[in-house]
Amino acid sequence: xxxxxxxxxxxxxxxxxxxxxxxxxxxxxxxxxxxxxxxxxxxxxxxxxxxxxxxxxxxxxxxxxxxxxxxxxxxxxxxxxxxxxxxxxxxxxxxxxxxxxxxxxxxxxxxxxxxxxxxxxxxxxxxxxxxxxxxxxxxxxxxxxxxxxxxxxxxxxxxxxxxxxxxxxxxxxxxxxxxxxxxxxxxxxxxxxxxxxxxxxxxxxxxxxxxxxxxxxxxxxxxxxxxxxxxxxxxxxxxxxxxxxxxxxxxxxxxxxxxxxxxxxxxxxxxxxxxxxxxxxxxxxxxxxxxxxxxxxxxxxxxxxxxxxxxxxxxxxxxxxxxxxxxxxxxxxxxxxxxxxxxxxxxxxxxxxxxxxxxxxxxxxxxxxxxxxxxxxxxxxxxxxxxxxxxxxxxxxxxxxxxxxxxxxxxxxxxxxxxxxxxxxxxxxxxxxxxxxxxxxxxxxxxxxxxxxxxxxxxxxxxxxxxxxxxxxxxxxxxxxxxxxxxxxxxxxxxxxxxxxxxxxxxxxxxxxxxxxxxxxxxxxxxxxxxxxxxxxxxxxxxxxxxxxxxxxxxxxxxxxxxxxxxxxxxxxxxxxxxxxxxxxxxxxxxxxxxxxxxxxxxxxxxxxxxxxxxxxxxxxxxxxxxxxxxxxxxxx
Amino acid sequence: xxxxxxxxxxxxxxxxxxxxxxxxxxxxxxxxxxxxxxxxxxxxxxxxxxxxxxxxxxxxxxxxxxxxxxxxxxxxxxxxxxxxxxxxxxxxxxxxxxxxxxxxxxxxxxx
Numbered sequence: 001x002x003x004x005x006x007x008x009x010x011x012x013x014x015x016x017x018x019x020x021x022x023x024x025x026x027x028x029x030x031x032x033x034x035x036x037x038x039x040x041x042x043x044x045x046x047x048x049x050x051x052x053x054x055x056x057x058x059x060x061x062x063x064x065x066x067x068x069x070x071x072x073x074x075x076x077x078x079x080x081x082x083x084x085x086x087x088x089x090x091x092x093x094x095x096x097x098x099x100x101x102x103x104x105x106x107x108x109x110x111x112x113x114x115x116x117x118x119x120x121x122x123x124x125x126x127x128x129x130x131x132x133x134x135x136x137x138x139x140x141x142x143x144x145x146x147x148x149x150x151x152x153x154x155x156x157x158x159x160x161x162x163x164x165x166x167x168x169x170x171x172x173x174x175x176x177x178x179x180x181x182x183x184x185x186x187x188x189x190x191x192x193x194x195x196x197x198x199x200x201x202x203x204x205x206x207x208x209x210x211x212x213x214x215x216x217x218x219x220x221x222x223x224x225x226x227x228x229x230x231x232x233x234x235x236x237x238x239x240x241x242x243x244x245x246x247x248x249x250x251x252x253x254x255x256x257x258x259x260x261x262x263x264x265x266x267x268x269x270x271x272x273x274x275x276x277x278x279x280x281x282x283x284x285x286x287x288x289x290x291x292x293x294x295x296x297x298x299x300x301x302x303x304x305x306x307x308x309x310x311x312x313x314x315x316x317x318x319x320x321x322x323x324x325x326x327x328x329x330x331x332x333x334x335x336x337x338x339x340x341x342x343x344x345x346x347x348x349x350x351x352x353x354x355x356x357x358x359x360x361x362x363x364x365x366x367x368x369x370x371x372x373x374x375x376x377x378x379x380x381x382x383x384x385x386x387x388x389x390x391x392x393x394x395x396x397x398x399x400x401x402x403x404x405x406x407x408x409x410x411x412x413x414x415x416x417x418x419x420x421x422x423x424x425x426x427x428x429x430x431x432x433x434x435x436x437x438x439x440x441x442x443x444x445x446x447x448x449x450x451x452x453x454x455x456x457x458x459x460x461x462x463x464x465x466x467x468x469x470x471x472x473x474x475x476x477x478x479x480x481x482x483x484x485x486x487x488x489x490x491x492x493x494x495x496x497x498x499x500x501x502x503x504x505x506x507x508x509x510x511x512x513x514x515x516x517x518x519x520x521x522x523x524x525x526x527x528x529x530x531x532x533x534x535x536x537x538x539x540x541x542x543x544x545x546x547x548x549x550x551x552x553x554x555x556x557x558x559x560x561x562x563x564x565x566x567x568x569x570x571x572x573x574x575x576x577x578x579x580x581x582x583x584x585x586x587x588x589x590x591x592x593x594x595x596x597x598x599x600x601x602x603x604x605x606x607x608x609x610x611x612x613x614x615x616x617x618x619x620x621x622x623x624x625x626x627x628x629x630x631x632x633x634x635x636x637x
Numbered sequence: 638x639x640x641x642x643x644x645x646x647x648x649x650x651x652x653x654x655x656x657x658x659x660x661x662x663x664x665x666x667x668x669x670x671x672x673x674x675x676x677x678x679x680x681x682x683x684x685x686x687x688x689x690x691x692x693x694x695x696x697x698x699x700x701x702x703x704x705x706x707x708x709x710x711x712x713x714x715x716x717x718x719x720x721x722x723x724x725x726x727x728x729x730x731x732x733x734x735x736x737x738x739x740x741x742x743x744x745x746x747x748x
Contacts, residue, residue, distance in 0.1 A: 603741065604740055604741075605658075605659055605660075605662075605740070605741075608658055608659055609659050612655055612659065
């Protein structure tokens with residue numbers, strides 16, 4: 001039974017190899033079959049493993065010794081425990097639904113590119129599984145780099161459009177900045193405690209070797225990695241641009257799984273983070289700032305995927321807030337619920353884009369409610385879930401984070417609640433503009449709109465089901481639930497440092513956020529269903545629509561100076577310096593050869609003349625200084 | 638007679654030979670100048686050989702040291718005679734082909 005664990009990552013890898021190598025031979029249907037079947041099998045095994053873990057607890061499976069240095073030894077090992085088995089379910093489960101959805105979404109691609117698409121997706125799932133299953137930071141790092149690569153490949157999937165390639169480059173470069181932090185954290189850990197395996201690091205004896213400064217440095221460096229991967233301030237700008245990829249990719253990578261890798265890493269290292277108050281404060285503040293900041297941007301975006309992208313950044317900010325205030329279960333819970341409703345939102349958006357023939361501007365949509373009933377209903381359910389209306393899933397996870405934030409510092413709660421109001425507002429602005437009101441295209445276009453095929457709507461329905469009920473796994477005690485998720489995760493995640501809020505206070509907080517969110521929804525639906533925002537924004541709205549000009553700021557203070565440094569090095573140092581030396585050596589030799597060639601003019605008298613002169617010179621040398629002659633002699637022998 | 642006089646004479650002969658080779662274009666004259674240089678060398682060999690012999694004889698009446706120099710002169714004469722026969726043959730062929738004995742004509746060989 002336990003050996004099955006190796007199959008979980010191996011199957012997607014096999015799918016990657018078959019589809020990748022056979023992309024010119026296989027037919028589209030076999031490509032789709034291989035791509036889907038491998039993930040489905042992985043998912044089934046994950047379910048089996050999940051119940052196995054639930055019954056018997058976590059285990060470490062060592063495949064072989066990966067690195068064996070004198071000072072330390074790193075195994076290629078998988079850790080199957082409560083946290084990783086939960087992530088396995090999310091990755092393979094949602095991954096499978098998105099694979100299924102892609103079968104129809106990508107059907108217009110040529111077989112070769114179709115195979116390329118599925119092989120990249122499978123490779124991504126493989127890397128993501130490595131990331132969460134690794135039993136030490138090095139294996140996690142391998143998966144970490146793997147997902148960055150796949151993200152790059154899939155954002156730039158339509159590589160004929162150069163803008164998409166730039167977006168892919170941007171994502172990759174920004175991820176690399178974060179990765180450096182992660183790598184340094186691993187080095188620091190090896191230096192200080194000599195091991196990177198979770199089970200060895202998180203023991204009392206090992207932790208005692210770390211001073212609080214070390215703990216702060218390691219946790220902050222790990223957090224830098226998480227900032228890059230999970231798109232937090234200041235490295236978040238790649239995520240909205242990553243929407244250049246096909247929509248199912250955005251759903252899988254840039255909403256449900258890869259971007260939550262940072263959350264997973266910090267939740268996994270929760271014992272380390274408990275050692276450092278400073279790191280926790282920094283994480284909470286950055287998470288909160290990101291949540292609020294990107295929510296404000298989302299208000300004014302008109303690209304359906306951009307709204308969702310900023311919303312993702314904002315929700316990730318929530319999760320970091322949860323991690324920062326010690327609500328590790330809350331953060332993981334939010335990862336889970338967010339994976340459902342955000343994947344659903346992206347797939348719903350994909351369904352709309354598919355029906356409208358790659359139209360993404362919500363100003364050109366409207367009134368899709370009747371044309372696309374299933375997409376409409378599922379999208380609406382997801383919007384309610386993300387807005388945090390009980391009893392939908394988003395409410396429970398968000399509320400858990402907010403309650404913990406309130407216990408830590410009421411200001412956190414105020415900003416967090418404001419963000420959740422903004423979330424409700426922009427999500428329903430999106431919903432109302434897209435699905436309510438009247439269609440704003442030509443009647444001819446309107447007649448072409450149709451509901452997406454079954455293979456796309458079935459994943460929507462399944463995800464919608466879980467978006468609604470996923471919250472029930474974590475009903476807090478105050479609402480009379482047992483919080484099953486917390487119980488399940490308790491062996492891996494330290495329980496939140498006990499925070500005391502009166503039940504009455506907690507009811508009040510829940511009520512306040514819910515009522516505010518409802519008001520925001522009503523306001524948004526009223527405002528945008530009849531009169532959508534079609535004009536260009538002005539004033540503050542314009543600043544928001546331009547994303548606070550952050551991209552321009554980065555461009556001015558980082559990209560341009562680096563580029564001009566590059567062109568300086570290229571044009572001045574490289575061309576006149578290094579190339580200059582090389583070229584001048586060549587030119588000099590050529591010149592010297594041209595001049596020396598004149599000596600060989602075929603006049604015998606000349607040759608003899610030179611010979612005689614040389615003899616005379618040598619004789620004179622011999623007369624005056626025989627040592628010089630010896631030196632000359634040495635040159636020739 | 639001191640050996641210096643022989644050396645001076647040989648130097649003068651050799652220099653005339655060198656200058657002749659360098660400055661003249663007539664192949665026969667160049668050839669004669671080469672002969673002149675060879676003979677200057679011969680003269681030196683004979684002169685030094687004689688000097689060597691005189692000194693050795695003064696030390697030991699039975700010594701025959703220094704005789705090799707004079708032997709070499711004969712070798713050189715033989716080689717020079719061979720060289721002259723080949724060289725003159727070349728010059729004759731040169732003249733037949735070009736109707737001239739100007740050595741600058743020889744640079745046509747370079748291509």
